[in-house]
Amino acid sequence: MCGIIGYSGKLQAANVLLEGLRNLEYRGYDSAGISLFTKSGLKTYKAQGRLSQLEALLGENLPEGQCGIGHTRWATHGAPSNVNAHPHASGSITLVHNGILENYMELKEVLLKKGRVFASQTDTEVIAQWLDEEYQQAHEPIKAIRKTLKALKGSYALGILFAEHPGVIYAVRKDSPLIIGLGQGENLIASDITAILTYTRDYLLVEENEIAMITPEQAKIYSPEGEQLVKREPCRADWDIGAAQKGGYAHFMRKEIDEQPHALEATISPRVNNGQIDFSVDHVEDAFLSNFHSVQIVACGTAMHAGMIGKHLIESLARIPVSVNIASEYRYSNPIVGKDDLVIIVSQSGETADTLAALRLAKLHGARTLAIVNVVGSSIAREAERVLYTYAGPEIAVASTKAYSVQTAMFYLLALRIAYLSGNMDTDKIFRYVEKIQAISQMVKDSLKTAPICKEIAADLVDSSDLFYIGRGLDYCLSLEGSLKLKEISYLHSEAYAAGELKHGTISLITEKVPVIAVATQSSILEKMISNMREVKARGGFVVVICQAGSNIPEDAADRVIYLPDSVKDELLAPLAAIVPLQLIAYEIASLRGCDVDKPRNLAKSVTVE
Ligand code: F6R
Numbered sequence: 346m347c348g349i350i351g352y353s354g355k356l357q358a359a360n361v362l363l364e365g366l367r368n369l370e371y372r373g374y375d376s377a378g379i380s381l382f383t384k385s386g387l388k389t390y391k392a393q394g395r396l397s398q399l400e401a402l403l404g405e406n407l408p409e410g411q412c413g414i415g416h417t418r419w420a421t422h423g424a425p426s427n428v429n430a431h432p433h434a435s436g437s438i439t440l441v442h443n444g445i446l447e448n449y450m451e452l453k454e455v456l457l458k459k460g461r462v463f464a465s466q467t468d469t470e471v472i473a474q475w476l477d478e479e480y481q482q483a484h485e486p487i488k489a490i491r492k493t494l495k496a497l498k499g500s501y502a503l504g505i506l507f508a509e510h511p512g513v514i515y516a517v518r519k520d521s522p523l524i525i526g527l528g529q530g531e532n533l534i535a536s537d538i539t540a541i542l543t544y545t546r547d548y549l550l551v552e553e554n555e556i557a558m559i560t561p562e563q564a565k566i567y568s569p570e571g572e573q574l575v576k577r578e579p580c581r582a583d584w585d586i587g588a589a590q591k592g593g594y595a596h597f598m599r600k601e602i603d604e605q606p607h608a609l610e611a612t613i614s615p616r617v618n619n620g621q622i623d624f625s626v627d628h629v630e631d632a633f634l635s636n637f638h639s640v641q642i643v644a645c646g647t648a649m650h651a652g653m654i655g656k657h658l659i660e661s662l663a664r665i666p667v668s669v670n671i672a673s674e675y676r677y678s679n680p681i682v683g684k685d686d687l688v689i690i691v692s693q694s695g696e697t698a699d700t701l702a703a704l705r706l707a708k709l710h711g712a713r714t715l716a717i718v719n720v721v722g723s724s725i726a727r728e729a730e731r732v733l734y735t736y737a738g739p740e741i742a743v744a745s746t747k748a749y750s751v752q753t754a755m756f757y758l759l760a761l762r763i764a765y766l767s768g769n770m771d772t773d774k775i776f777r778y779v780e781k782i783q784a785i786s787q788m789v790k791d792s793l794k795t796a797p798i799c800k801e802i803a804a805d806l807v808d809s810s811d812l813f814y815i816g817r818g819l820d821y822c823l824s825l826e827g828s829l830k831l832k833e834i835s836y837l838h839s840e841a842y843a844a845g846e847l848k849h850g851t852i853s854l855i856t857e858k859v860p861v862i863a864v865a866t867q868s869s870i871l872e873k874m875i876s877n878m879r880e881v882k883a884r885g886g887f888v889v890v891i892c893q894a895g896s897n898i899p900e901d902a903a904d905r906v907i908y909l910p911d912s913v914k915d916e917l918l919a920p921l922a923a924i925v926p927l928q929l930i931a932y933e934i935a936s937l938r939g940c941d942v943d944k945p946r947n948l949a950k951s952v953t954v955e
Contacts, residue, residue, distance in 0.1 A: 346949040347431075347443040348372045349523065350540045351414040351504040351514040354531020354561045358382075359407035362415035365533075365540040366396055368589060371597070371741040372537065373949030374417035375425035380432040380439045381413025382511040387439055391430035411561070412512045414504040414534075416441035419949050422449065423466030433470040436477035437508035442469040443536055444500035444521040445954050452496060472497065480507070486515055487567060490556055494519075494569075500698070500953065504534050516557040521953055522696050522723060525549040525557055525564050527579055532559040537951075538720075539739050542586040547579045550722050580722055588738040596942045598742035598834070602928050603793060605750045609921070610786040611736035612751040613758065617783060620776040622762040629731045633713060634759070635766045637687045640667040641712070643675050643703045644691035645952070647745040647829060648752060652691050653822040654920050655756030661917070663764035672699040673955070676706055684711040689759075692716070693740055693748035694951040695723025702955075704728055717755050719748050733759075742943045743950050744834050746928050749826065750789070750921055757782055757918070781914045785921055791910030792925040799926050802889055802905050803933030806860050812837060813851070815844040815877060816864035819920050823864045827927030834945050835935035844877040857885035862930070865892045866909065866919035878902040889930075891923050 348369030352361040362379045377399045378391025388408055392398040396417075416431035422445075423429040431441040446452070449468035456474050457463075463470055475496055480489035486507050500520035507513070516523055516534045526533035526541035526548050534557065535541045541548065551557050554569035566575040594600035615626050624634075640659055642652035649671055656667040670680070676699060682688060688707035692700045695718040704725055707714050716729035719737050726732045735751035761778060764770040770778075806812065812831065814824035824841035831839045842851055844863065855861065861881045865874035871892070878888045879902050890903040894911040909922045935942045 346372055346419040346951055346953050347374065347536070348417040348540065349414070349441050349443055349502055349504050349534065349536040351516065351534035351559070352531065353412040353512055353514055353559050354528060355411060356531065357407060358410050358413040359403065361544070362413055363396070363400065364543060365535065366415050366417055368539045368542070369417050369537055370396060371743060371943060371950050372417065373419050373743060373944065375420050376418045376427070376430035377416065378430045378432055379413055379415040380506060381408060381410040382506070383408050383410040387506060387508045389432050389434060389439060391427060391432070393425050393427050393430060412514065414439070414441050414506060414514060421445055421954055422468045428465045429467050431469060433465060433467065433473045435470070435473040436481065438473055438477045438480060438505065439508070440469070440473050440476070440503055440505040442472060443502040443953065446472060446497060446501065447499035448497070472501070472503065476505070486510060487556055487558070487572070490515060490517060494554055502536055512560055514559050516551065516559070517554065518551050519553045520701070520724070523551050524722075525551060525559060527564055530561050532561065532564045534559060538582045538584060539589045539741070542582065542584065542589055546582040548582065549577050549579055582721070584739050589741060595936070596742065596932070598744055598746060598932055598942050601740055601742055601747045602925065602932065604738065605747045605925070606786040606790040608737040608747045608751050609754050609789060612754050613782060613785065616758050617779055620779050621772060622758050622765070622775065622779065624733065624762065627731070627733050629715065629733060631766055633715070633731055634687070634763055637713065638685045640665060640687045640689060641670060641680070641682055641707070642667060642689045642691065643670045643672050643700065643707070645672045645697050645700055647749045647826060648691040648693060648700075650822055650826040650829065651749050651752035651756065652689070653825070654753050654819060655689070655760070657819050657822065658756050658760035658917065659763060662760040663767050663769050665763065665767060670703070672697065672703040676702040680706070680710070682707055682710045682712045684713070686712045688712045688714050690714060690716045690725055690729055691752050692725050693719045693737070693745055693752070695720045695725040696951045696953050698953050698955050701725055701728070717752055719751070743945055743948045744830055750924060753921060754785060781918060784912065784914060785918060788910060788912045788914070788918065788922050789925060791912045792922040794910065795907055795926045796929055798907055799929035800933045802907070803930055803937060805887070805905070806930070807934050807937045809860050810838065811854065811859060812839040813855070813859070813861045814839060814841040814864065815847060815861060817844050817870045817874060818867055819917075820864035820866055820874075820923070823920050823923050823927060824862070826924065827862060827864065827931065830928055830931035831934060833948060834931055834942050835938055835940055836946070837934065844874055847877060848880060852880065852884065855881050855884045855886045858887050859885070860887045860889065863888055863890045863903070864923055864927070865890055865896070866923050867916050868893065868896070871896060875899065875902045891926050893919065
């Protein structure tokens with residue numbers, strides 16, 4: 346969702362801010378703005394729409410100045426518009442905000458009674474005006490910020506400029522991410538590592554309600570209470586700027602699909618030791634993964650779909666009951682969970698508001714919590730008891746692809762370790778399985794060779810208005826993910842069904858040429874899937890099937906067949922091969938329809954509001 350960048354240094358800030366905002370575009374936004382200290386004072390420029398609108402407003406000769414803040418806004422309070430865009434100003438204060446101020450109406454009424462007038466409909470302007478009130482009393486930025494924080498309820502990351510303090514940026518956060526980028530003679534603030542990678546890979550995490558202050562030479566963090574400085578070791582991002590650029594691809598999504606073999610290798614190899622699964626690099630000790638009654642997996646969207654595969658794997662390999670829960674439901678469901686349960690939280694960004702709230706609830710109930718997260722130092726990674734990082738690198742396209750694959754791979758590793766610790770698999774069995782796991786990266790590389798046939802099939806399907814995905818067991822989980830990928834980026838309506846459910850209602854929608862994508866990778870139920878495909882064909886539907894190499898698909902059951910590579914050595918691993926053509930079909934259809942593949946409408950990469 347919204348993105349923040351701030352810069353204080355030797356370069357022209359407008360350039361740095363615009364570049365930072367470009368690197369934050371993927372988070373999703375509908376307006377953008379910057380403020381900077383110029384020779385003639387603090388100036389603000391903001392525009393509804395894409396960054397190009399803001400660039401047009403700024404013109405060829407960018408305003409000069411070496412310190413400023415920038416923001417991409419994803420509307421929550423007040424429609425996308427020039428006035429509602431950030432930064433917002435009041436008196437000598439100008440600020441940008443990520444998050445949601447829950448008590449903004451209450452605060453606004455207090456301010457209105459004092460005779461204050463509001464220019465926008467945003468909750469953010471309320472913060473600016475409240476801070477201005479406090480600053481007029483305290484005349485000192487840190488004191489005024491600290492007093493303001495006491496009044497705020499909700500989530501926020503704030504970047505603040507005070508007109509009387511040129512060259513200085515103040516920043517603070519609660520429940521929204523914010524980091525300080527450390528450069529040579531320049532420092533930055535940002536909501537996201539990708540925004541600072543051009544300048545530095547060294548950064549400081551800012552903890553809740555600490556107040557950060559940066560100048561070109563200094564980056565200071567003050568504790569939430571009192572004035573003392575906090576000493577903190579910098580972190581080093583191992584992502585490089587190349588990973589966050591398109592590298593010759595038309596879209597990040599297509600590049601990220603191709604990056605899956607590498608991401609899988611990077612995620613799997615550190616956890617394999619002498620043919621066994623070993624999480625000691627993650628400090629997830631065996632005792633943590635032993636002796637629990639049940640596993641509860643909690644996540645949203647694609648991460649939840651990876652969790653569904655995880656349930657199958659843990660149940661079939663370790664024979665322990667697993668439930669999969671949508672985080673936004675779980676958090677309000679009064680879950681039956683306690684100290685004898687393991688709650689696994691899955692999130693690429695580590696910042697998804699519902700998932701974070703579900704984690705906090707599980708902790709409150711005393712459950713063991715384990716996070717599978719891609720972004721190092723994110724809120725979920727910091728708050729879970731243990732964390733297993735996936736090494737997908739930055740995922741820029743809004744539609745998740747490589748993050749899904751590495752989350753799924755992590756579940757293979759976890760399922761095997763839990764199966765061993767629960768006495769369900771011995772070291773020999775694990776050894777044989779691990780050999781297959783180590784071949785996953787090559788298997789996915791082979792699966793990428795389905796790209797040409799996926800492109801052809803996309804051309805067959807592009808004019809459809811409704812599509813259906815069907816599958817059984819693991820293939821049903823894949824169908825849900827394939828369908829989500831298609832609808833989010835192509836805006837075509839699609840639905841996924843457990844194949845056996847089709848005839849309990851939905852089959853009435855199958856008429857001449859309605860496309861049905863059947864995922865049929867499991868040989869034990871292939872015959873059942875073929876029957877379901879025939880039911881569709883009998884009603885005139887157009888069937889595309891994704892199946893194992895060598896599967897016998899009768900001519901009357903499918904119109905097009907996508908065979909997975911013969912390097913799929915175990916059916917339990919087939920999801921990681923089969924997801925590739927599903928992603929490619931969605932991508933090719935969206936491209937043919939001319940959609941903004943990487944930044945689909947209304948969507949945000951990191952969903953930091955409920
Ligand atoms: C879909 C997609 C979303 C995310 C969901 C959770 O392609 O990306 O469904 O999976 O918003 O996000 P994270 O994994 O960041 O918690």
